[in-house]
Amino acid sequence: MNYTVTQVNNYIKGMFEQDCMLNNIYVRGEVSNCKYHSSGHIYFTLKDEYGQIACVMFAGMRRGLSFHMTEGQSVIVYGKVAIYERDGKYQLYASSIEPDGMGLLYMRFEELKKILSLKGYFDEDKKKAIPMYATKIGVITASTGAALQDIINITKRRNPYVNLYLFPTQVQGEGAAEKIASAIRKMDTYNLDVCIVGRGGGSIEDLWAFNEKVVATAVYECNTPIISAVGHETDTTIIDYVADLRAPTPSAAAELAVFDYKAFETKLNNYKNQLNSRMDNIINNKRLMLDNMSVRLDHLGPSYKIMQLRQYLTDLYDKLDDSMKRVLVGKRHELDLYIEKLNALSPLNRLKSGYGLVYDLDNKPVCSINNIKCDDEINIALIDGNIKAKVTDVKKNNYSWNK
Numbered sequence: 001m002n003y004t005v006t007q008v009n010n011y012i013k014g015m016f017e018q019d020c021m022l023n024n025i026y027v028r029g030e031v032s033n034c035k036y037h038s039s040g041h042i043y044f045t046l047k048d049e050y051g052q053i054a055c056v057m058f059a060g061m062r063r064g065l066s067f068h069m070t071e072g073q074s075v076i077v078y079g080k081v082a083i084y085e086r087d088g089k090y091q092l093y094a095s096s097i098e099p100d101g102m103g104l105l106y107m108r109f110e111e112l113k114k115i116l117s118l119k120g121y122f123d124e125d126k127k128k129a130i131p132m133y134a135t136k137i138g139v140i141t142a143s144t145g146a147a148l149q150d151i152i153n154i155t156k157r158r159n160p161y162v163n164l165y166l167f168p169t170q171v172q173g174e175g176a177a178e179k180i181a182s183a184i185r186k187m188d189t190y191n192l193d194v195c196i197v198g199r200g201g202g203s204i205e206d207l208w209a210f211n212e213k214v215v216a217t218a219v220y221e222c223n224t225p226i227i228s229a230v231g232h233e234t235d236t237t238i239i240d241y242v243a244d245l246r247a248p249t250p251s252a253a254a255e256l257a258v259f260d261y262k263a264f265e266t267k268l269n270n271y272k273n274q275l276n277s278r279m280d281n282i283i284n285n286k287r288l289m290l291d292n293m294s295v296r297l298d299h300l301g302p303s304y305k306i307m308q309l310r311q312y313l314t315d316l317y318d319k320l321d322d323s324m325k326r327v328l329v330g331k332r333h334e335l336d337l338y339i340e341k342l343n344a345l346s347p348l349n350r351l352k353s354g355y356g357l358v359y360d361l362d363n364k365p366v367c368s369i370n371n372i373k374c375d376d377e378i379n380i381a382l383i384d385g386n387i388k389a390k391v392t393d394v395k396k397n398n399y400s401w402n403k
Contacts, residue, residue: 022081057094071204072106128225134193143168147250154254159261171199177212184218198229210237229253357381
């Protein structure tokens, strides 16, 4: 008969639930790989010399937890063992956790930490500054680890002009501490700008080589600035306290050690563009100001005033000329009227119509018959000449011109 995976897991789950001992059990062990999740759950491994079991304490059970669990700490966990059906793995579901004294590794860690602190290994005034523009960077880690690849990738992305010098070494297991210390001393002879010492994450046992005194001493005596990058952000080792700078991860160490040339180049270009834009604005504003001042200077200068006065004189001349023309036109018109009137009154014009002027011998006009008598000589002026005549008869009219 065939069974599905889910059926098998459900069957095993039922077996765990029916076992009274597994439903109420106390387990003593050493904490490893402890993770406080953002959801409030705590995931960790409980281990001893020969084995380990996965554990979880859900957020609702943390009210009874009176301390913060750390790597290597010895604890007693009360709860039940059950299967996690999705993964087909069993784990210990903790209801309460009590400290059982510090584990051996944790005790060794704290003891060495105190000794090195008293010796001044952790003093801030002895730490060397990390150069901002490092071009020669050493890397002490496993040649096949993911940490090395992360460092290489980040270095290429941030600054293609940086040279990496790899000092491959064993980073865990027996003899790893001595090999790490030897790599640090060898690296220190290459006159590098800075060195990254570290590895990827792991349990406290996997990272223990970086908690050995021989490694701490090599870092302390090193003349090259060292950035420690051991494990994940929550992992803390002795080398982190001794190093000149601690990075939470190898990737973060590369970002701290490698100057971001491309970002700097982009920033410089932005500054250049901003500077050019501001310079253009300043030049344009100054040019506009200069043009305004030039106009003002032209307006205030003698040449402008002379030009204005010349224009004023020209305007006056035009006005005077116009006025004179108007006066002349008026006077010419008035003269024409007078000429017409004079022409109308001129005796010459009368002469043209056949009239004549009568004068006596004394050239006095004869205006009446009373001023002349028969046989008097008279002069008659016509339009084209004079006639000398003699009066033969004087006859008075019966009507008068004065009526």
